[in-house]
Amino acid sequence: MTQNNSKNPINDNEISGLSIYTFVTNAHYKKRKDLLLIVFDDLVNYAGLYTKSSCPSIPVQWCKKNLSQNTIKAILVNSGNANAFTGIKGHNDLIKILAPLSSRLGCQLNEIAVASTGVIGEFLNTDPIIEALSDEKVKKLSNWDDAAYAIMTTDTYPKLSFTKSSIDGHEIKIVGIAKGSGMIEPNMGTMLAFIFTDANVTKQILSILLRDITNNSFNSITVDGETSTSDTVLLFSTNKANHKIVSDIETSSINYFRDDLEGLAIKLAQQIVRDGEGATKLIEIHVTGASTKNAAMRISKSIANSPLVKTALYGEDPNWGRVIAAIGKSYEKIDLEKLELFFGDHQITKNGSNIENYDESLVKKYMKNERLIITINLGIGCHEHKVWTCDLSHKYIDINTDYRS
Numbered sequence: 001m002t003q004n005n006s007k008n009p010i011n012d013n014e015i016s017g018l019s020i021y022t023f024v025t026n027a028h029y030k031k032r033k034d035l036l037l038i039v040f041d042d043l044v045n046y047a048g049l050y051t052k053s054s055c056p057s058i059p060v061q062w063c064k065k066n067l068s069q070n071t072i073k074a075i076l077v078n079s080g081n082a083n084a085f086t087g088i089k090g091h092n093d094l095i096k097i098l099a100p101l102s103s104r105l106g107c108q109l110n111e112i113a114v115a116s117t118g119v120i121g122e123f124l125n126t127d128p129i130i131e132a133l134s135d136e137k138v139k140k141l142s143n144w145d146d147a148a149y150a151i152m153t154t155d156t157y158p159k160l161s162f163t164k165s166s167i168d169g170h171e172i173k174i175v176g177i178a179k180g181s182g183m184i185e186p187n188m189g190t191m192l193a194f195i196f197t198d199a200n201v202t203k204q205i206l207s208i209l210l211r212d213i214t215n216n217s218f219n220s221i222t223v224d225g226e227t228s229t230s231d232t233v234l235l236f237s238t239n240k241a242n243h244k245i246v247s248d249i250e251t252s253s254i255n256y257f258r259d260d261l262e263g264l265a266i267k268l269a270q271q272i273v274r275d276g277e278g279a280t281k282l283i284e285i286h287v288t289g290a291s292t293k294n295a296a297m298r299i300s301k302s303i304a305n306s307p308l309v310k311t312a313l314y315g316e317d318p319n320w321g322r323v324i325a326a327i328g329k330s331y332e333k334i335d336l337e338k339l340e341l342f343f344g345d346h347q348i349t350k351n352g353s354n355i356e357n358y359d360e361s362l363v364k365k366y367m368k369n370e371r372l373i374i375t376i377n378l379g380i381g382c383h384e385h386k387v388w389t390c391d392l393s394h395k396y397i398d399i400n401t402d403y404r405s
Contacts, residue, residue, distance in 0.1 A: 015175055015196045017041045017238030022142040022150040023132035027125040028080025028118060033142075033150040035132055036077040038196075039105060043071035044238050046113065047206035049214055051231030057084035058094055059114040060230060066110040071203075072236065073107035075194065077151050078129060079179070080118040084229040093124045101133050115192050115232045117179060118153050148177040151192055155179050159271040165199075165260035168253045170243040172199045176264050180272035191272055193218060193233045195264065198240040199257060202247045209249075209261060210235045217265035220297070220387045221273045222304045273388045278395030281313055282371045285387045289378040295332045296385035299376065302330035303387075310392035313372065318363040320348045323374060338379030344372065 023035040148158030165172040180191025290296035306326040312319040341348040
């Protein structure tokens with residue numbers, strides 16, 4: 001495929017060493033971008049994390065089996081069809097698409113990363129995808145907004161984030177796009193997310209960084225407690241930055257980069273939750289004073305996944321007893337006398353019961369905010385964890401009865 005080397009229209013956030021293409025294939029959606037191709041100038045390092053589902057999609061199986069030791073030339077993502085539970089035909093359909101593409105790009109099949117999102121159990125409509133990827137269809141470059149839009153399914157808006165960082169005094173750029181609205185209970189996260197940087201780092205460094213940032217971002221969100229077959233997070237580095245290559249994870253030179261990378265991932269994760277199917281509120285669950293990090297995570301997720309908590313939040317009802325019940329069903333060790341519960345700045349419990357002079361009217365007023373923070377101080381340790389979720393509304397049911405996902 002002939003690559004256009006003109007600049008992508010993404011202003012100061014351009015990542016050197018890659019080109020973006022989006023297409024309207026009409027393979028599933030009509031008259032909207034539904035296919036994304038990002039081609040790297042050179043083979044690049046990457047790191048990947050995938051769904052823990054026992055029924056992974058064909059693209060997830062492909063990436064885990066074929067890409068683990070390879071550098072990458074391109075990534076191809078289609079929306080509308082997950083190519084999941086499609087058997088041998090699903091695998092053959094993927095090869096049917098990748099074979100001519102790899103030939104045009106001058107690379108091997110196992111140098112193309114793939115991801116799919118959409119309906120499970122239906123076969124790909126391969127012909128329009130192959131036609132879109134032909135040389136005749138590649139007329140101009142797209143931008144990051146187009147890329148984020150092309151991977152959407154039930155999303156109501158494209159999700160992307162840009163940031164700058166530094167390594168050894170040299171400017172580093174990071175761009176991320178994501179999709180996700182329903183089936184959001186990551187472990188690894190129920191969504192697609194792709195992060196690109198020009199940092200000059202080894203594949204091993206990327207793998208360590210991706211694992212660390214995912215635990216505090218994509219693995220710390222939930223909309224509906226459902227896990228997809230297609231979960232994928234990929235991190236790519238074009239190595240075009242001017243600093244010396246980083247190969248030691250302990251070096252202080254990547255501290256800023258690590259923090260900024262995690263910050264970008266958290267922003268993408270929060271965008272996914274904010275766009276949760278039928279969501280009206282973004283809620284942060286912050287568990288502190290836990291005996292271990294895992295205990296803090298389990299308790300925060302128990303609260304975030306509780307339908308009773310989420311419906312109360314939608315109804316703007318400060319029913320704090322539902323939060324206590326959700327803490328209890330985590331089965332973690334709790335000292336009731338030390339547990340403190342806050343809605344925003346409003347303390348609810350102390351010494352094993354609600355506080356004296358508790359004024360529910362003040363808390364009810366707080367519940368009308370679109371962004372809520374629920375803090376639980378367990379008082380038995382020094383560990384903490386944050387999880388982001390949304391409320392559960394009537395619209396969630398409407399969306400999932402009207403849309404086959």
